Amino acid sequence: MTAVAANHAILTRSDAAGFESSLFRGGDHNRASNAGDHTNAIQLGGREDLFLEGDEATHVYEVTEGVVCLYRIMPDGNRHILAFRFPGDIVGLCSPATYGYNAQAVGDTRVRRISRAGLERMIDERSDFARRLLRMATAELNAMRDHLTCLASKSAEAKVADFLLMLAGRSTARAGNAVVVNLPMTRTDIGDYLGLTIETVSRTISKLRRTGVIDLPRTTQVVVRSTGRLAELAGAA
Amino acid sequence: MTAVAANHAILTRSDAAGFESSLFRGGDHNRASNAGDHTNAIQLGGREDLFLEGDEATHVYEVTEGVVCLYRIMPDGNRHILAFRFPGDIVGLCSPATYGYNAQAVGDTRVRRISRAGLERMIDERSDFARRLLRMATAELNAMRDHLTCLASKSAEAKVADFLLMLAGRSTARAGNAVVVNLPMTRTDIGDYLGLTIETVSRTISKLRRTGVIDLPRTTQVVVRSTGRLAELAGAA
DNA sequence: CGGGGGGTTGAAAACCGTCAACCCAGGTGG
DNA sequence: CCACCTGGGTTGACGGTTTTCAACCCCCCG
Numbered sequence: 001m002t003a004v005a006a007n008h009a010i011l012t013r014s015d016a017a018g019f020e021s022s023l024f025r026g027g028d029h030n031r032a033s034n035a036g037d038h039t040n041a042i043q044l045g046g047r048e049d050l051f052l053e054g055d056e057a058t059h060v061y062e063v064t065e066g067v068v069c070l071y072r073i074m075p076d077g078n079r080h081i082l083a084f085r086f087p088g089d090i091v092g093l094c095s096p097a098t099y100g101y102n103a104q105a106v107g108d109t110r111v112r113r114i115s116r117a118g119l120e121r122m123i124d125e126r127s128d129f130a131r132r133l134l135r136m137a138t139a140e141l142n143a144m145r146d147h148l149t150c151l152a153s154k155s156a157e158a159k160v161a162d163f164l165l166m167l168a169g170r171s172t173a174r175a176g177n178a179v180v181v182n183l184p185m186t187r188t189d190i191g192d193y194l195g196l197t198i199e200t201v202s203r204t205i206s207k208l209r210r211t212g213v214i215d216l217p218r219t220t221q222v223v224v225r226s227t228g229r230l231a232e233l234a235g236a237a
Numbered sequence: 238m239t240a241v242a243a244n245h246a247i248l249t250r251s252d253a254a255g256f257e258s259s260l261f262r263g264g265d266h267n268r269a270s271n272a273g274d275h276t277n278a279i280q281l282g283g284r285e286d287l288f289l290e291g292d293e294a295t296h297v298y299e300v301t302e303g304v305v306c307l308y309r310i311m312p313d314g315n316r317h318i319l320a321f322r323f324p325g326d327i328v329g330l331c332s333p334a335t336y337g338y339n340a341q342a343v344g345d346t347r348v349r350r351i352s353r354a355g356l357e358r359m360i361d362e363r364s365d366f367a368r369r370l371l372r373m374a375t376a377e378l379n380a381m382r383d384h385l386t387c388l389a390s391k392s393a394e395a396k397v398a399d400f401l402l403m404l405a406g407r408s409t410a411r412a413g414n415a416v417v418v419n420l421p422m423t424r425t426d427i428g429d430y431l432g433l434t435i436e437t438v439s440r441t442i443s444k445l446r447r448t449g450v451i452d453l454p455r456t457t458q459v460v461v462r463s464t465g466r467l468a469e470l471a472g473a474a
Numbered sequence: 475c476g477g478g479g480g481g482t483t484g485a486a487a488a489c490c491g492t493c494a495a496c497c498c499a500g501g502t503g504g
Numbered sequence: 505c506c507a508c509c510t511g512g513g514t515t516g517a518c519g520g521t522t523t524t525c526a527a528c529c530c531c532c533c534g
Contacts, residue, residue, distance in 0.1 A: 072386060075472035080389045082382050095375035100382060123367055130360055130367035137374040138332035144381045145319050145337060149309060151388040152317045152432035154491080156522070187481065195389035200522060202482055219481065219530095235312035391523080393490070424513065434491055439514055456498095456513060 040113040044105035051092065052102045059113050061091040066109030067184045070101045071192065081193040083147065084185065086170060090136055107184045151195055153234075159194040160204040161234035164214065168224045178215070179224040208233075277350040281342035288329065289339045296350050298328040303346030304421045307338045308429065318430040320384065321422065323407060327373050344421045388432055390471075396431040397441040398471035401451065405461050415452070416461040445470075 041064070044050065050061060050068060061068075068085040082101055085091050091103050091111070123130045150162040164181060173180035183190075187198045194201070205222075208214045213230055215223035224230055278301070281287065287298060287305060298305075305322040319338055322328050328340050328348070360367040387399040401418065410417035420427075424435045431438070442459075445451045450467055452460035461467055 074386070074390075080386055082385055093375060093378075095372045095379065100379055120368070123371075124364040127361040127364065127367065130364065130371070131357070134360075134367070134371055134374060135332045137371060137378065138330060141330075141374065141378060141381065142332065142337055144378065144385065148319055148381065148385060148388065149311070149317055151385065152429075153311075154432070154521095186479095192389075195391070197523060198481080199483085199524085203522095206482070391489090423511095435513080436492085436515085437490060440490095443514070 044109040046107045050103040061111040064110045067106040079192045181222045183220045281346045285342045287340040298348040301347045304343040316429045418459045420457045
């Protein structure tokens with residue numbers, strides 16, 4: 001229900017394996033532009049896709065700066081955001097040969113690229129690495145379970161409150177007793193993440209502001225005045 | 238959106254580590270009764286808990302027969318089912334020291350018990366085992382993502398259709414062109430899994446029957462007459 | 475200055491949850 | 505043998521919440 005403990009920089013070894021530009025195919029989408037880099041650090045602008053559903057899963061990425069969202073486009077054209085990934089999180093760990101979802105930078109973002117082959121090699125060479133990787137996968141499972149629990153909540157208010165609590169748990173910025181939370185994502189992103197429309201998201205945030213639970217200095221910044229009341233709204237109906 | 242490929246019997250090595258009866262604490266719940274067994278095979282009756290949220294995660298289980306559901310009790314008393322686990326699936330793989338959810342047998346069920354310590358040992362000794370374990374974790378992630386996608390669907394019809402498709406994907410029983418699907422779980426279980434009320438689940442199933450998409454010989458058995466139309470309902474609208 | 479993306483707010487409608495009644499099967503006990 | 509009870513399931517009516525459709529605002533940028 002709440003945020004998972006951050007596990008920073010678990011992957012530290014650099015990897016200099018060959019570079020396939022096919023990783024950054026974009027279709028109608030924006031594309032990562034610095035595909036010619038020789039380092040494994042990649043910089044992405046807003047709405048640039050890191051990889052697409054169906055791409056060969058040759059690499060895994062660690063977010064080092066910014067936010068990445070994992071999403072799917074449904075048959076009816078609707079977009080559903082499966083997860084947001086923050087610095088320290090891993091993106092692209094999947095069992096089959098191809099990715100099962102798209103990954104896109106929400107704003108300006110930096111990621112570190114690790115080849116799948118290198119990953120396998122390290123698993124063979126160092127068993128503690130395998131355990132750490134497994135721990136990261138289970139951490140992702142925990143986060144996913146919390147998201148599931150959040151989506152199963154009936155009311156829109158509970159969903160939004162839970163979402164803000166997750167962000168507040170990641171934020172270190174304080175203003176007195178209040179927690180300052182930046183929203184790099186748009187209302188549309190939040191709606192697609194919570195299974196709500198933008199209007200409902202906007203209305204719910206407005207209601208939280210009216211009732212004094214949060215403050216809204218800018219549309220992209222929320223100040224949580226009372227995490228307690230927010231938790232009540234998230235937990236009980 | 239659809240069922241994950243079954244990965245049967247990935248864990249084959251038996252494990253004879255010591256047995257802690259504290260695993261089966263039950264509180265007000267039913268309890269697994271054969272805790273004195275000396276084998277690692279465990280038989281469970283309906284509504285028996287395998288472990289509870291907060292229990293020390295000393296073991297991992299492989300379902301060999303029947304269905305296990307993973308669930309949480311929300312602060313407001315509501316139950317939310319995170320997943321159903323079928324034969325071949327693994328239950329209880331988690332990163333922290335304690336389970337983050339409850340696990341309960343839906344009907345008569347058999348599971349195989351593997352100690353966490355034995356798991357770690359095998360990871361150290363055999364790197365291919367680590368990879369298999371990682372693959373299982375990512376398979377679980379895939380299933381969870383599909384569930385998320387399902388829950389984010391706006392309409393109840395789409396959710397139920399998606400749920401039936403998942404079960405149909407696991408079923409091998411055919412009746413002509415139709416797929417026969419057994420429902421070991423109750424309507425309440427389905428509702429708690431999909432974030433719907435029993436009434437809505439019942440009404441939606443009735444509607445699918447009226448429109449000829451499915452047949453309902455018994456309340457515990459669904460015959461999918463047209464997987465195509467079911468997929469349309471699950472995807473679009 | 476005009477246009478577009480993102481956000482907010484209002485009114486109406488559709489959908490789902492709530493409350494309630496009823497049915498059915500199986501088990502228990504008189 | 506039957507009456508009774510209980511758990512699970514279905515169906516109806518009503519009300520609340522969210523979606524839909526729409527208008528409007530604001531800011532940034534060409």
